[in-house]
Amino acid sequence: MSSSTSDNSKLPIRTIPGGYGLPLFGAIADRFDFFYNQGREKFFSSRIQKYNSTVFRTNMPPGPFNASDPRVVAVLDAASFSVLFDTSKVEKRDVFTGTYMPSTDFTGGYRVCPYLDPSEQKHQQIKSFLFSLLSSRHGQVIPLLRSHLSELFQKLEDKVAGKGQAQFNSISDNELFNFIFRYYCGKDPTQTNLGSCGSRLFDLWVYPQLLPVGSAGLPWYFFPINVVEDFLLHTVPFPAWSLKWDHHKLFKAISSSAKEALDQAPSFGLTKEEATNNILFVLGFNSYGGLKIVVPTLMKWVGLAGEPLHTRLAQEIRTVVHQEGGVTYNALEKMPLAKSVVWETLRIEPPVPYQYGKAKQDMIIESHVEAFEVKKGEMIFGFQPIATKDPKVFEDAEKFVGDRFVGDDGERLLKYVYWSNGRETEDPSPENKQCPGKNLVVLILRVILVELFLRYDTFEVEIGTPTIGPTVTVKSFTKATTLS
Template structure:
């Protein structure tokens, strides 16, 4: 049998895949309980790396029985093996966006949206090409639109901190800000609160998203409820009818407001309805869902570094803005510390933890130390936080290093993998890399710039959330100079 290799020049020893799937039905459930409750995600993987003395091994991934018919995967847990998941000549991504199961297409109007399509499917190039072009046509709106929304968000935070409670809920404020930005960007700058959605758009999206993700998440209830939660979330998939009413309103709001974009879609050869369902998924699931978690994560890591980093960021930002005469895409490119801090956040705590793909052919996949045979059709799974914190690549891999990607450190950007691709690669119709990759980086930088133009430093409280972290702002110090 012929195998193709990810790198023919390494001459690594060919070893048998370690690990076990356990007994049918029972093995996946035991692994699921370890993953969610007994060990937790990171310990689930780290203990198996130690047990098998390998960063590549066989295991089961949730949800398992009864939702997933085949929970078996080959886990890739280092920076050497992980990139095979981006090689579309060797792997395919037909219906693997959510891993070993797929939510009903009833959540998306009966359509398989672009995220569920493989690159070989004709609609993939059509849909992704359209959205790449749509972002390109709207690039001049990114900075002024987001600055306006940030100004409103920061004013709301100030009101909370100066009010009776002395606190502001960062997550709630930036959930609304993220939704407003994506809606206005794609919907001719229309205020979503003036549509059928009113002020409920973010909550409707939250419900729609979490109902699709319940089988692969935990609600972090007290331990006594673990097994009850497991039965409730992972016995049968949640039906789309539970979100039908809110999704219908989302569809109506986008359909009636994104007139220009949907006209462009029809000219590109897309059905208007299919384009609108894809728009909701990209603007809602991908973009809003990502931003509402990315900004609190970024804020957490900036806050944890304390006033010294805050001062360095403020000094760089204010100096560049003064020299350049304003905040522009060009001025953002001249802030190496700001750029490095954003990349370091994406490295140390990538918002998207998982990547899945099926082998198109028999393969040989390599870790740093060994090579392993993978047969056609087997599911490959990558746990991204382990790949981006690989100690063989990064010094002090578990430590947030703000200047990691400054100067010579830029050479390490190819190991920052948050976007379903390397940071040094670009999204195209031929790959599965996030079409909004560059926009996400831009908005994270812009967030820091606007914040440190207004404030010198801040204090906060944080706690774990169902997804990501929850941030409460307790103190803001206004900028002493601008």
């Protein structure tokens, strides 16, 4: 056997606790606990306490229907979770959404890059193509994003001034979509067949792919409604054919706008059709879909941190921008507190909570204190919000600490920030499954912080808790005493 952390584990071997219950009924019982009776955090924390182990067996949604096997080995600490990044030991084929994979009819009949294992030649071809696309646009990120952020904050200001508050998510979604579409395709979406409905059309296309692993989040006492929802969402896949028109419209918008990038597709061994479907997925599902979650999350945690952190951020950001003569890549690198705040946001509430991988071989997985034997073919599952709040790694792990990653000691903790399907200290490549847009996301969040505190001294928010990311209501802005 091999180990997830070393070839010869010196930790005591323990049989993996937990189980899957009776066929069919065990999976359904776990699913009701996960979605309705307990909720996902309590689902995992109660089992960690019950088994006195951060590694255990359980069922994960949607199973047992949708042609998925719900049985997983859960790894819920910073040490054991890291096995999911080792593609020599875990296979990442068709596990992007977990034990369930949506029909390829959603993506033009293609298995797009997130569903491919790095061992597949097509994975390296597509990811190399995406890297080329991202690299060619790199110089446009800051000025393009700042122009959209200016629109975003002005709209928020107007709403707060007129109504006393502003719902951040809806305004943010539209501006972020316009930015990300222009970034990938070089054209404003309103200049395409999408018109002003682009963000809503992408939402309509993305959400059905996630329905079998989602829920409205109603508590247990809505039992009759939950039973109906469970049947509709978790037993029958959403029919992809019903969104064929939506896919065609999105496909046409990208194929007609990203011609320069698509002309390069054959040099990577891809047809233009396959390249277009991959841009569509990465633009809509990964980039726009991810930003819909992580940008409100940044506003949530920074807003809740209050004026003490705001004052420190404003001072750092304005000083550096003044010294550097503007918002530049070099300036962003000289803002240790702003960088730390972004990393802390990604640590405490990662945008993608679940990671999956199928064991390629018999192996030993190590937690901090024990080792566990996993057999070839078993599905390994990680719930990232618990792994990245591991108290054995992070002091005050449940608390948002803005300057956690400042200084040498802080930066040494970055190897435990896992939000991008890899360590923050590592970079994506065609040979791994780390998000190709990892560095772009970090850059976007830093620029948002900079733009925020160039404009405002402080702000107040109110937070809602839907099932996918927070909803943020801005209650007030205090404009900067000196605009930069």
